[in-house]
Amino acid sequence: MEKPSLPKGTRDFGPQTMARRNFILQSIRSVFQKFGFQPLETPAMENLSTLTGKYGDEGDQLLFKILDSGDFLKNVDATKLETRNSKLVANDISEKGLRYDLTVPFARYVVMNRHEITLPFKRYQIQPVWRADRPQKGRYREFYQCDADVVGTDSIICEAEIILMIKEVMALLRIADYTIKINHRGVLNGIAETMNATGKEADLFVAIDKLEKIGEENVRKELSEKGFTTQQQDKLFELLKTPGSPEQKLNTLLNAFATSASGKKGIDDLKTAFDLLGHYQSSSDHVDFDVALARGLSYYTGCIFEVKINNVAIGSVSGGGRYDNLTQAFGSKEKLSGVGISFGIDRIYDAMDELNLFPVEANASSKVLICHFDDNTLQHGLALLTALRQKGISSEVYPEVSKLKKQLDYANKKSIPFTIVIGEEELKTEVFAVKNMTTGEQQKWSTEQIIQHLA
């Protein structure tokens, strides 16, 4: 008999883990709903044609493909098969794949249901996604994304609200030390134009993004290898090192981008976003204009976001940005601009775990355990149990007759905060011993008093 095991990069979530995951999930969901987003779910699998070509060559490699049913090799071209090149035959034997993110299925949904969608359309979506990546810490092959997107408006209000939502989620999770990095694709293009590197954006941006991780020296080394002159590099780092507050940086860069239309547009959008935060009576605390942030290059066209929890060795816990042409990839003639944010709850979990940030409430299951001594007291406990449940107090009874010690141990292990002991004496007086498992204090209460105190 083979030992059971899980596919690489996937996990089971036990009750304790689920309680904490739900705590995170519910925090995020409540914020999304508060900001007017409506739920959407899409299938785990999509047609491969929906998924391929949307994430760049790298992304296509990471797609999980689903083998066609039936006799899928029957009609495959024999000469193709003989090449033994799996890439050549992949499309002939697989027409479906597991979704890689939630944004592309959302875009597909919008195009397919355009007639019944009122713009601007705000949806949130919380579902697992799959990537055939090599697993590492904080990187899984199956993980959940929590996305909120708005399509059908260019308004920077949406960008500002994304920042507000991130702040609210972090506050609910009691994560205090985090940074929302924000940049703009236009700023990146402006940099490329200003340093005379148009046409080589891809190499440039990939190198820029590594600045924080590998430092200026190594970035310069990489740029030299890619054929950037020292002069270009000097100009680049002059821009990247623009000093001051976000506002000061924006002003300095605006001057630097005098000849770059997209650079100016980028600065403009970012300025608007920062201004709007003020109108929302919010601050730019935690928000950092990071000129070196370059993510999601294959489809973001406007603002780019990334959220890092500080002092944990885990990648970004959230990312997002504005995209102009996602629906065009599905043949939509109308140009729909969208902007969205995605929280990775698996990484948030890992970070909170490492920082010991889970509140005790996130562990509790039942609030009350009813303990007893024999069949008679057990049976009478059921009436009390029903009374408690009718008042919405989540409670359970120890389902078999056993020693009190064992029942109290059970309550401890499940972090049940109150126990009620029912014995012959309690049956006569109808006053029960209610024990606070944290303090050890014990009170004598009637059913009404119990409900009053615990509801």
Next chain:
RNA sequence: GUGAAUGUAGCUCAGUUGGUUAGAGCACCAGAUUGUGGUUCUGGGGGUCGCGGGUUCGAGUCCCGUCUUUCACCCCA
């Protein structure tokens, strides 16, 4: 996908140049305590040493393969 490291009880780890029956702490179960837990004491259960081959009189220890996890690259939540 490329390159590297790791794997001994549920968990964290010991285990000498290859040599009897592989250990500890924590956790678990039982008792001390027939209506009061998280402390203490006593006892107990639990390991095909990741899996499969090989070398050897003999392998947890050496070699090869494989899987898992981790790290770097790539990319990303």
